[in-house]
Amino acid sequence: MPILTAANLTKIYGSQRGVQHEALHQFHLAVGKGEFIGIMGPSGSGKTTLLNLLSTIDSPTSGTVTIDQTTVTNLSRNKLAAFRRKETGFIFQDYNLLETLTIGENIMLPLTLNKWKVNEMKERLQLVTEQLGIAELVDKRIFEVSGGQLQRAAIARAIIHEPTVIYADEPTGNLDSKASRQVMEALQFLHQEKKTTTIMVTHDPFAASFCGRVIFIKDGKLFNEIHKGDNRQRFFQDILNVQSILGGNTDDFQTVRF
Amino acid sequence: MTFRQFAFNNVKRNTRAYVSYFLSCMFAVTVFFMYAVVIFHPAIRNYEFHDVVQSGIIASEVMIYIFSFLFVLYSTGTFIKSRKKEYGLLTTLGIKKSQLNRLLILENTIIGLTSILAGIAVGALLTKLFLMVFSAVLGIDDILPFHLSWRAIGLTVLLFFIMFELNTLAVVWTLRTKSVMEVFRGSLESRRTPKFSWILSTLALGAVVYAYYLAYTADLISIMWRMFPILALIIPGTYFLFTQLSIATTNLLKRNKSLLYRNLNLLTISDLSYKLKENARILFIVTILSAVAFTSSGVLFGLLRGVEAETLRFTPQAVSLLSNENAKLEEFESVVTDVETQFKEQFIPYESTLATAIRTETESTLSNWDKTPVLVYGYSDYQQMMDLKGVEAKAEPQYGKGILFVQDLIDSYTKSIPEVIGVKTGQTTTNLSLDWEVSPLNSSIGTNVQLIVSDEQYKQFKQEAETSSIRYNYVMDIPNSLNYATKTENVLNQVNPEIAFTDSQADFYLMMRQSMSYLFFFGIFISVLFFLAAGSILYFRMYQGIDKDLKHYYSLYRIGLTSKEMRKIASRQVALLFFLPFSVAAVHAGFAFKALQNILVSNVLIPSIFVYSLYFAVHFINFIIIRNIYTTKLNKVM
Ligand SMILES: Nc1ncnc2c1ncn2[C@@H]1O[C@H](COP(=O)(O)OP(=O)(O)OP(=O)(O)O)[C@@H](O)[C@H]1O
Numbered sequence A: 001m002p003i004l005t006a007a008n009l010t011k012i013y014g015s016q017r018g019v020q021h022e023a024l025h026q027f028h029l030a031v032g033k034g035e036f037i038g039i040m041g042p043s044g045s046g047k048t049t050l051l052n053l054l055s056t057i058d059s060p061t062s063g064t065v066t067i068d069q070t071t072v073t074n075l076s077r078n079k080l081a082a083f084r085r086k087e088t089g090f091i092f093q094d095y096n097l098l099e100t101l102t103i104g105e106n107i108m109l110p111l112t113l114n115k116w117k118v119n120e121m122k123e124r125l126q127l128v129t130e131q132l133g134i135a136e137l138v139d140k141r142i143f144e145v146s147g148g149q150l151q152r153a154a155i156a157r158a159i160i161h162e163p164t165v166i167y168a169d170e171p172t173g174n175l176d177s178k179a180s181r182q183v184m185e186a187l188q189f190l191h192q193e194k195k196t197t198t199i200m201v202t203h204d205p206f207a208a209s210f211c212g213r214v215i216f217i218k219d220g221k222l223f224n225e226i227h228k229g230d231n232r233q234r235f236f237q238d239i240l241n242v243q244s245i246l247g248g249n250t251d252d253f254q255t256v257r258f
Numbered sequence B: 001m002t003f004r005q006f007a008f009n010n011v012k013r014n015t016r017a018y019v020s021y022f023l024s025c026m027f028a029v030t031v032f033f034m035y036a037v038v039i040f041h042p043a044i045r046n047y048e049f050h051d052v053v054q055s056g057i058i059a060s061e062v063m064i065y066i067f068s069f070l071f072v073l074y075s076t077g078t079f080i081k082s083r084k085k086e087y088g089l090l091t092t093l094g095i096k097k098s099q100l101n102r103l104l105i106l107e108n109t110i111i112g113l114t115s116i117l118a119g120i121a122v123g124a125l126l127t128k129l130f131l132m133v134f135s136a137v138l139g140i141d142d143i144l145p146f147h148l149s150w151r152a153i154g155l156t157v158l159l160f161f162i163m164f165e166l167n168t169l170a171v172v173w174t175l176r177t178k179s180v181m182e183v184f185r186g187s188l189e190s191r192r193t194p195k196f197s198w199i200l201s202t203l204a205l206g207a208v209v210y211a212y213y214l215a216y217t218a219d220l221i222s223i224m225w226r227m228f229p230i231l232a233l234i235i236p237g238t239y240f241l242f243t244q245l246s247i248a249t250t251n252l253l254k255r256n257k258s259l260l261y262r263n264l265n266l267l268t269i270s271d272l273s274y275k276l277k278e279n280a281r282i283l284f285i286v287t288i289l290s291a292v293a294f295t296s297s298g299v300l301f302g303l304l305r306g307v308e309a310e311t312l313r314f315t316p317q318a319v320s321l322l323s324n325e326n327a328k329l330e331e332f333e334s335v336v337t338d339v340e341t342q343f344k345e346q347f348i349p350y351e352s353t354l355a356t357a358i359r360t361e362t363e364s365t366l367s368n369w370d371k372t373p374v375l376v377y378g379y380s381d382y383q384q385m386m387d388l389k390g391v392e393a394k395a396e397p398q399y400g401k402g403i404l405f406v407q408d409l410i411d412s413y414t415k416s417i418p419e420v421i422g423v424k425t426g427q428t429t430t431n432l433s434l435d436w437e438v439s440p441l442n443s444s445i446g447t448n449v450q451l452i453v454s455d456e457q458y459k460q461f462k463q464e465a466e467t468s469s470i471r472y473n474y475v476m477d478i479p480n481s482l483n484y485a486t487k488t489e490n491v492l493n494q495v496n497p498e499i500a501f502t503d504s505q506a507d508f509y510l511m512m513r514q515s516m517s518y519l520f521f522f523g524i525f526i527s528v529l530f531f532l533a534a535g536s537i538l539y540f541r542m543y544q545g546i547d548k549d550l551k552h553y554y555s556l557y558r559i560g561l562t563s564k565e566m567r568k569i570a571s572r573q574v575a576l577l578f579f580l581p582f583s584v585a586a587v588h589a590g591f592a593f594k595a596l597q598n599i600l601v602s603n604v605l606i607p608s609i610f611v612y613s614l615y616f617a618v619h620f621i622n623f624i625i626i627r628n629i630y631t632t633k634l635n636k637v638m
């Protein structure tokens, strides 16, 4: 029983009369409960578009998305927002943290929106920040901490309300290899501990190798799909292979990380 | 592509930043120009204003210029800030410092010139509109015909050209003192936690409260020298109220975690402290502008309303005709008959009575009261005049006593009234002991003072007095006399001044109203300008900051903020930016009204409440419109 299903998703950008661009073409996807899935593909292939549709941030031109038996593509914008804040968590390449708040306040934001009690919020904050190793940063401001720490704060915010699905769009895109590893290990830990369904868009084969399944898109259509066996190293190699067939550039030094 | 083309294209492409900057500049020009059009209007220029009014008019123009300067400087500041990244980029790409300066100067000159032209056009249009509305609303037709003078245009162009160029130089200079890295980092500056100082906050509060105290306790004498200290305290006080105390308050709010973390408060409050910090100077300008607008329109409205009260106070009788020294009784009677006939023809309702009086002089050891001309009435005549007005007369004074009627003036004059006064009739002088009272009779040329004596005493005086000192006073009462003011005035103008001296409520009222009308026009004009300025500045502020807000709310939208909640947060913040300066200005003006109340006799409470409600209504509508525009814009990313 998949927790998330996308059927016939098509997204066409541009106005009726202006230049139109079909970023996604009749896309199908089913994500099982507790799955950790990666989405890869060349730049401009429609990954972010797909993720935005799956996560209800954007609405498709046609097709449906169903999450936990709710057909979210039928909901009004206000209902969607309410749905998002309860059922989903987000991690963005640009962190999407608010400058006006401290790290701790940023992490607690979803809880304040969901009208939690102050004590419970604080307890939860303590718990999550300790899990992610950023407990001592909660009173710092955004510009006072590093990119890796910011991304872990963003992860903390994404999971603090225990969402049904976590969406991540290139969470390691702005980070160096060490920070990437920390972030991915944090995600993996959460996935193993909480069994939260996670959908991640990435360019980085190393990050993708943490997933259980990777799907490849090209020109808005499914290109290929590979599963992790029991060997992560082989999975990583498979990803690299598909990438080279796709024509995406692969850097040799990416293998150095192992 | 030449450098000039590059600068031109730059303006063309960065539309949002440029448009708001351009509009702000244009708006400053518009306000200044509207005022210049009025003061350079031939009718105004040739009108003989009181010196005080004249300097007030010029002072307002100087003030508008200074505020325009501050506003333009501020707008340039935000404009440059929003583009610091671009300048940083250009510098790292190897643009020469001199080239960057030339780019800046060229850009600013283009914007400056176009905004001067546009500002003059819009200003002309709005002035025309204002004159039309003013005439229509107040029923004073054609107080000023529409006229654009070259002087107004010339002055505006000159002063604003100088302003924009100075402004550009200031910007070039500040950019020069910063390194490239600092320019780059400029966009990060806003992220720092807003700082404030407790000392400055306390001082600001102290200054404002002390200024309030000075205004509250001021009187006619002390207000003269208190005026300056009050302004010197209130203006910087208000400034620091917004830059320091407002931040201090939000920081205190932030400490209360259970309040802060409740639902939308976290977003509202933490964003608010930034908005307050960023807008502190704007809020300050808006507050001062609004306070000036409230105070001046309150005062003027009070004065205008006061005209009727003052008329009744200084001319208690509707019409009075006092015979002249050389006029014969028959001549005087024919004048009276003429007046009566004309009143009847014009359907002016009236009742009348004729009194006689002796014009003579007083004798007193007090030099103020020696040889003062006085009109002596017998009690019966006085009683008749009072009956006519429907006012109860005082009891008849005993023989040897008198009631002195003096003009309703300030205390110091009435304080020195002697207890006994000598009255000369012919060769004899009779000493009378005195009561005194504010006069219920009209004053007349040369005799502000009247004396009422018993009928017996009067008979005796009349025998002693020379016949040339006998005067006839024909007095009329007209119900609602001010409704017939113009007609009455016309009739009385035909009376031969050789025979009778006329005094009437109509005359006083029309004269007062005439002399008030330009003053009133100016007051309302300035108030409306300032008030519009205040509202628009807030609008530009929202417009300039909207890119940042769009980003902010998009971030929130992605993690599930509903557009309803966005509206709630944005409304609260916009409301605060709108009504915080309004309330502070209202309190400022309130104390100004109180100081005014201490000086004036007429009540300023009603006019001030009226003024507040009117401005509040306009401000509220303004708020609703701007909030809707703002939230609709934000809703695009939701
Ligand atoms: N808002 C938009 N309006 C019009 N076209 C868009 C919009 N967003 C994306 N596109 C186009 O749709 C296509 C897919 O874009 P998308 O952002 O999904 O790509 P992506 O796979 O995420 O690329 P990248 O790896 O570079 O992030 C691109 O050709 C892009 O130009």
Ligand SMILES: [Mg+2]
Binding pocket: A047, A048, A049
């Ligand atoms: Mg993308």
